Amino acid sequence: MRVTRISIALEQRLGDNDYGSERAQVEYTADLLASDDVIDCTTELLQFARGTIFHTLSESKTRAIRRKVNPAPRLCNECKQPLGDDNDGYYHEACENVMLERRKLEDQERRAKYEAERKEREAEYRRERELAGVGSDDDDDEDLPL
Numbered sequence: 001m002r003v004t005r006i007s008i009a010l011e012q013r014l015g016d017n018d019y020g021s022e023r024a025q026v027e028y029t030a031d032l033l034a035s036d037d038v039i040d041c042t043t044e045l046l047q048f049a050r051g052t053i054f055h056t057l058s059e060s061k062t063r064a065i066r067r068k069v070n071p072a073p074r075l076c077n078e079c080k081q082p083l084g085d086d087n088d089g090y091y092h093e094a095c096e097n098v099m100l101e102r103r104k105l106e107d108q109e110r111r112a113k114y115e116a117e118r119k120e121r122e123a124e125y126r127r128e129r130e131l132a133g134v135g136s137d138d139d140d141d142e143d144l145p146l
């Protein structure tokens with residue numbers, strides 16, 4: 001058997017986020033020569049159809065349609081490189097580990113700084129009490145009224 005004709009139909013409908021939609025549809029048929037490769041020709045025809053649909057919808061007067069036709073690439077929040085289609089998150093796995101490690105260190109620094117400030121306040125409080133002559137904690141009853 002020899003394939004002598006291929007026919008493809010492609011359709012894309014995009015919602016305009018306002019209860020409407022726009023649709024682009026193409027149907028192509030090509031007669032093949034004996035020397036043509038069926039797979040190559042089909043691939044080429046599909047690419048042509050996709051290009052036509054993309055071009056048609058990207059010329060829409062509606063901004064939402066134009067944005068859906070040509071969405072901004074999804075980039076990793078850490079390295080700013082594209083995320084693959086199998087990644088539903090916001091980071092590459094390795095990048096997420098880098099980010100989590102950095103957050104952990106930032107958290108440790110924040111806690112250390114807070115602890116240092118707390119000790120500083122505590123020391124200040126003790127100095128003020130010593131200057132005021134109270135709370136020397138030696139239990140010699142000097143603060144008690146006689």
Ligand SMILES: [Zn+2]
Nearest residue numbers: 076079092095
């Ligand atoms: Zn990344």
